[in-house]
Amino acid sequence: MQSFTEENYLKIIYHLSVISNPVQTNAIAERIQTKAASVTDMIKKLSEKELVNYVKYQGVTLTEKGKLTAINIVRRHRLWEVFLVEKLNFKWDQVHEVAEELEHIKSILLVERLDEFLEFPKVDPHGDPIPDQYGNFADLSFxxxxxxxxxxxxxxxxxxxxxxxxxxxxxxxxxxxxxxxxxxxxxxxxxxxxxxxxxxxxxxxxxxxxxxxxxx
Amino acid sequence: MQSFTEENYLKIIYHLSVISNPVQTNAIAERIQTKAASVTDMIKKLSEKELVNYVKYQGVTLTEKGKLTAINIVRRHRLWEVFLVEKLNFKWDQVHEVAEELEHIKSILLVERLDEFLEFPKVDPHGDPIPDQYGNFADLSFxxxxxxxxxxxxxxxxxxxxxxxxxxxxxxxxxxxxxxxxxxxxxxxxxxxxxxxxxxxxxxxxxxxxxxxxxx
DNA sequence: ATTATTTTTTAGATTTGTCTAAATTAAAAA
DNA sequence: TTTTTAATTTAGACAAATCTAAAAAATAAT
CATH class of the missing domain: 2.30.30.90 (Ferrous iron transport protein A (FeoA))
Incomplete structure (x- = not known):
């Protein structure tokens, strides 16, 4: 089980991986609003837990295990965004910060029931795809x-x-x-x-x- | 703004106040699954923030400010329980742990919209009353x-x-x-x-x- | 190929919330 | 009232996540 903070690091590394791989320490520091030294510390911890591959001065990549964890966080984040917009009438620009908190609630039952309640949405309110519980993204042709x-x-x-x-x-x-x-x-x-x-x-x-x- | 942990202490003190006032250190320690020494430390902190009245060896009572904060947490907890049971088909015995996490999500908009979405419930799935945003409990005659x-x-x-x-x-x-x-x-x-x-x-x-x- | 610059890491300190063990105070029993 | 017991607090330590300042490595520039 990961801490709130560890989950945040994994999520950020996942998003930054799309842009450049491996991900640099400074890039993470900027996105997570912290200092490079702190990032190094956390990366070492995640590396010990085998969630990231880390080579000094070379940046990090996610391991399979880390990637799966990250995708799961993204899944939760996007499902909550759908909930906020479709059920609670949030505007698309109001959902991010709240989903940022909701995404860290662990219960597996909660996420699966939420998915069902929302009728298995394939994209979030911004059009970003929502992976399934196994980490697979629907192959959206657009x-x-x-x-x-x-x-x-x-x-x-x-x-x-x-x-x-x-x-x-x-x-x-x-x-x-x-x-x-x-x-x-x-x-x-x-x-x-x-x-x-x-x-x-x-x-x-x-x-x-x-x-x-x-x-x- | 209070931390997750501070909120938990306030909530527990609120619940224990019903049984005995002021609330004893040991009673809090037992409920929060920690040691009496840790409770003393936290109580001092809450006292400095003027959320509790604290007299050494005499136990604690909530200040008005502390009580309002606590009631708000109770409100969030119970609203989420209603959501879990009525919308996500949780059983009444499955909701507590999850609501324990959800109750700490701060967004005021979220709570008010949730209340509206649930059509302003007056009691949670266990029959406990849900206070309004000002901390007032509906005067349930039962x-x-x-x-x-x-x-x-x-x-x-x-x-x-x-x-x-x-x-x-x-x-x-x-x-x-x-x-x-x-x-x-x-x-x-x-x-x-x-x-x-x-x-x-x-x-x-x-x-x-x-x-x-x-x-x- | 050296020097300069940027990036990253290390070392040591800080904060939050916790702990153990010992000391203190309050309450109960004799 | 004195002794015993129970509850509470203090002192000092620890783990997690962060920070600053300085050192080390990688990259870019001359």
């Missing part, structure tokens, strides 16, 4: 355009916002279903995205990119 | 017979178990609505209760006593 990295390509397969003004905006830009796009640049300053579509270059805000669903 | 102390009297005003075998059992014993009873003795060994009813003496199990509702 992901948000905002999750693509520079030079990645994809086909527009849906939207997650159905308001008329939004759809009209996409139409004007030529961003309609079935169109093939490539991310040519992500602007650091505001997170906006430069796209290549039919040899034209267009720019869309981060907000818009979040609501466009892509399959590769 | 309480469980099992909560009466020796020599206390009351009138039977309801039951919290409606199965046919149970009701037949009560009828046979003469324990019907409107009857006046007095607790003559509580047997330590099994928690069973000896009652005086219409000058007869009868004995009922703790289980049965729990499901009989009384008004004084």
């Amino acid at each position: 992901l948000k355009l905002s999750k693509l990295k520079t030079n990645e390509k994809g086909t527009i397969t849906g939207v997650s916002e159905h308001s008329s003004p939004f759809l009209k905006h996409l139409e004007k830009l030529g961003l309609t279903l079935g169109k093939r796009i490539e991310v040519s640049e992500i602007i650091d300053f505001d997170g906006s995205v430069e796209l290549l579509i039919e040899d034209r270059k267009i720019n869309i805000s981060k907000e818009v990119a979040k609501h466009i669903l892509i399959s590769k | 309480l469980k017979l099992s909560k009466l102390k020796t020599n206390e009297k009351g009138t039977i005003t309801g039951v919290s178990e409606h199965s046919s075998p149970f009701l037949k059992h009560l009828e046979k014993l003469g324990l019907t609505l409107g009857k006046r009873i007095e607790v003559s003795e509580i047997i330590d060994f099994d928690g069973s209760v000896e009652l005086l009813i219409e000058d007869r003496k009868i004995n009922i199990s703790k289980e049965v006593a729990k499901h009989i509702l009384i008004s004084k």
Whole structure:
């Protein structure tokens, strides 16, 4: 059984692994709002418990055991987010901090019953996939355009916002279903995205990119 | 803002206050599964924060501030118990440990929305009253017979178990609505209760006593 | 290839909540 | 009232998770 703090480290390492593997001490320190020295201490502890592979000065990777634990935390976090939005009428921007606490409640029965109560949701309110109890993610054939990295390509397969003004905006830009796009640049300053579509270059805000669903 | 541990102490002190006031160090130690020395340490800390009144060797009482905090924890605990039983189909005997964790999640919005979602329940699955956000308990005109102390009297005003075998059992014993009873003795060994009813003496199990509702 | 810079680690201290063992106070018994 | 017993507190230590400051290693720059 892991402590609250250990679980937090595992979760952060899991998320950072997607971006770069192995994960650096400083990256963890920044995300967890602590000092690099503290991270080193905790990593040693997690390494002794065989939850991470640790080589001095080389950063960490999760072991199978650590990864499974991390995915389970992510599962709990996202299920609670669904609960908060769908049952308690939270706004999507209000759920994160609360889910951050709820995710650490251990009862297996609680999580399975919650999953059932929510009718086995496959994605959380932000469109992120919810793994099952064995750590498997449903193979969602789409992901948000905002999750693509520079030079990645994809086909527009849906939207997650159905308001008329939004759809009209996409139409004007030529961003309609079935169109093939490539991310040519992500602007650091505001997170906006430069796209290549039919040899034209267009720019869309981060907000818009979040609501466009892509399959590769 | 209090820590998880501080909250637990306040909650336990609150519950023990009902039985004896001020509350003794040893009583807290036993309930919280720790040593008397640790309790003394924590009490000093709570006293500095003006959550309890503490006089050396005399035990503790809650201050207004401490009492309000404690009642709020009780509120959260009982609301979560209702949620677990009514929405997630937990059995009444499965809820306590989980609610023990859930009660420490701080978000005020969460608790108010949960209350609303559950349609403002007045009692938890065990019949214990749920205070409102200001710490006021609905003046329930009944309480469980099992909560009466020796020599206390009351009138039977309801039951919290409606199965046919149970009701037949009560009828046979003469324990019907409107009857006046007095607790003559509580047997330590099994928690069973000896009652005086219409000058007869009868004995009922703790289980049965729990499901009989009384008004004084 | 050396030097400079950044990143990471070590060493030692701090805080929170706990513990044991000994000392103190209060309560009960003689 | 004195003695015995029980409850409580103090003193000092410990584990978890953190910190600062200094040392060591890796990376980047010249």
